[in-house]
Amino acid sequence: MRRWLAPLVLLAACSGPDQPPPSVTCADPAAGCRFKVGEREVSLRFGQPITAMAPFDVAVKVAQAREVKASFAMRGMDMGSNQYRLLAANDGNWAAKVMLPVCVQGRRDWLMTLSVDGEAVTVPFSSH
Numbered sequence: 064m065r066r067w068l069a070p071l072v073l074l075a076a077c078s079g080p081d082q083p084p085p086s087v088t089c090a091d092p093a094a095g096c097r098f099k100v101g102e103r104e105v106s107l108r109f110g111q112p113i114t115a116m117a118p119f120d121v122a123v124k125v126a127q128a129r130e131v132k133a134s135f136a137m138r139g140m141d142m143g144s145n146q147y148r149l150l151a152a153n154d155g156n157w158a159a160k161v162m163l164p165v166c167v168q169g170r171r172d173w174l175m176t177l178s179v180d181g182e183a184v185t186v187p188f189s190s191h
Contacts, residue, residue, distance in 0.1 A: 084176055084183035092175075092188050100125070101182035113173075113190040115165040123149055123157040125179055131157040132178040137170055163190060 089096035095108035103125055110120030123131050128151075135145040142164055149157035163173065175186040 084185050086185045086187060089186050089188060100177060100179045100184050103179055115163045115190055118160050118162045121159050121161055124155050126155045128179050130180055133159065134176045135163055136174050137166060137172060138174065
């Protein structure tokens, strides 16, 4: 059994790093924006201006999706687990209430990774 373990470990070690998802522009997520995730048109809106440790709504509209997820991070910072599964409402609408942690360094530059059925984009934004 151990003979098979070593080649599997070597194969895992040889795989390259995951490529980050492509970045899209959303000047003001609280005002809403549109972009593509893969070939799908997506509308994104945050319920209000974003501040750390205050819940806010994330609303996504995308046709015929099976699963929509959002995760939040900062470049070069471990911000813990911040992944949310959006819940389907009606007619392609998905929603979640999320909360960002406080960055002890005072940074406000966030990266939201939005995933629709496994295809993802990164949406940079700033909190207040």
